[in-house]
Structure formats: structure tokens, C-alpha cells
Amino acid sequence: MGRRTRDTVTVACANCGGQDAIQIEITLPDDTEVRFNSCHRCEHRWWEAGSSVIDLNSVLEKARRR
């Protein structure tokens, strides 16, 4: 069997319905935990914080803040 990659889980893609999009947890400098999701089938990428989808711009904004 394959190795499990640390901190990576697979999720369903909201765009194409694929079941093998990857999700990576990232903690921003302001301690906000966000999750980056990426689907390799349709190239759909999205970010989540808590239970809601967030805009990439707000991620970048938080990352920029110190």
C-alpha cells in the first residue's frame, strides 16, 4: 500500500465531483487555520476557513498582516 502523506487528506471536489482532491491545512501568521484544496482532475482550487469557503484574496491579506 502507498504511504500516507503527512497532513494531507483527500476531499470531494465541489467543481467536478472527483473524490480525490487533496486538502492541506495551513496556519496563517495570525493563527487562522485555513485549508487549501486542490483538484488535479479539473484544476479547481479553493480555500476554506472553518466551515466556509473563503476567497484567496482574504487568505493573502491575512498572510500579509503581522
Ligand SMILES: [Zn+2]
Ligand atoms: Zn475537480
